[in-house]
Amino acid sequence: MQNTLKVAVIKGFKEIFDVDIDNVEFQATKKDFEGDITIVIFAFLRFVKGNPVEIGTKLGTYLKENVAEISDFNVVKGFLNLVISDAYFISDFNKIKDNATFGIVEPNPDDKAVMVEYSSPNTNKPLHLGHIRNNLLGYSVAEIIKASGKKVYKTQIINDRGIHICKSMLAWQRFGNGETPETSGLKGDKLVGNYYVAFDKAYKEEITQLIAQGKTEEEAKKQAPILLEAQQMLLKWEAGDEEIVSLWKTMNEWVYAGFNETYKELGVDFDKNYYESNTYLLGKDVVAEGLKKGVFYKKEDGSVWIDLTAEGLDEKIVLRSDGTAVYMTQDIGTAIERFKDYDLNELVYTVGNEQDYHFKVLFLILEKLGFDWAKNCYHLSYGMVDLPSGKMKSREGTVVDADDLMLEMTDTARTISQDLGKLEGYSTEEKEGLYKTIGLGALKYYILKVDPKKRIMFDPEESVDFAGNTGPFIQYTYARIQSILRKADFDFSITLSANEIALHQKERELIKQIQLFPEVIQNAASNHSPALIANFTYDLVKEYNSFYQTVPILGCENEKEKIFRTQLSNTVAEIIKSAFKLLGIEVPERM
């Protein structure tokens, strides 16, 4: 429609005013004014001198005469509001209702793919609320990009090596008495996490002792025997010590089993896992090459650096003086590896905003090394999840555990559902599945509706609601529509033409909202923002509920209107379902 109008407007300006307009911008007409689509005349004042109202009137008259779909117009100040004919809306809606994948673009198999990295946990502790935001965002963005017509690979890099896992291993050796997930009944990640905490406790005790013996705090922190032992263990691991490597493998397997449970509950998945134990040596040869090319330089002590002061950043180390890799080295190597492994065009990193600087530097380095895909790397940066009690700190035990939180949400959904008592005739199993759908729907929607780069204040006690702009509110609308469809004992699949029905105002509004869906998906994909999908869906539901309360659907006496309104309901439900799928949220048939 916009394209048709654009051509007509350009032609109109040429014929009426004899000027060439390069671009025309449209916006949806505000609800308080009559019309469907609006052209802002002010924007043309630099081409055509004169009174905006006069220009708008002339253009409106021209469009009404020359564009079949424009049935009327009005001009308010500098705004030309165009009224689009019912016939256009009805014929467009008929196309949408028969299109099962409306808004979703199939990927072209020949196109290069997008890789989305998210989650990327450490193997020394369970997933927490921060990981939930990361996982939900990464998964949803991957699904949205897929729906926008690109092939997508979901990946995570598992940080399975380093001093942190040695700490858990050491504590387990010392205090564990051979405890396993089986003997303790604990999830593997929880078990290993407990030993990480145990290490920290023992470490702190040793520090206190050393300080009592007269050391400074700094000395004590560096000299605590348990820490030195953990560092020894890391060296042994790097040397391939059989006993250490075997323990490392065992404990990591426990953690992976635990993570997989959490991922499954959360509804996220991955196409490929990268393990840091395999990738931590990558990147060194690239640094060597870069050194030859003069991208990097070497200091007297042998460490390698890049000077980014010309770009307004600092100098950054890329290789230690002992020749070992740092985080940046690995990331350089891993990025290159990924572009070798897959036919990629774009790489998205879902990582918290505390690493904004790191990724800015990383992308800049890749660009300087001459990789032209560097400009297609994107850091999907998101804000922290804050608790009323302050920042989450794993060492202080002030974290909200991912599994616990999901359980809590399901419990809340159960309580509310039971109070409402609407699920008679459902088996216990079906009910439990539904509580999970609703509870997780609330959690996911709550987190995804917020602009990723903003921080979220999360109050576990009360912040996740079931009324208002929430997941369950939208799920409820879907379930209600399913109820209508179950009761519709007539054939609502037949297609009605424009001369058979006249549109009610609420139906026009609803169709306009429905038509936006494909554009919203594209926008959400290019902005990497699930929040756009969430807020669109909420607007759609608001519009539908208003329609639902205003005009009778099954109770409508006019048979054709009844059919049309049922079709509208069905289409709204289909879009809710598609949109929520992109957010990783399920929709219930009943609730």
Added chain:
RNA sequence: GGCUCUAUAGUUCAAGGGAUAGAAUAGAAGUUUCCUAAACUUUUGAUCCAGGUUCGAGUCCUGGUGGAGCUACCA
């Protein structure tokens, strides 16, 4: 100190440089003979401050102020 992000109703979130800044929640008042009241309708209430650019600024620019993060030969 330097760099980055952020600031909108009491609270949680919206607003592609466009019209009278929208929702939700909390507060006040109402609506169930049709389809699920987890709904709907009405109502009170906000752009951190000072400049600038523009026909037009919550949005862009400059300078403040508040909040957060980064500024490791940790990851």
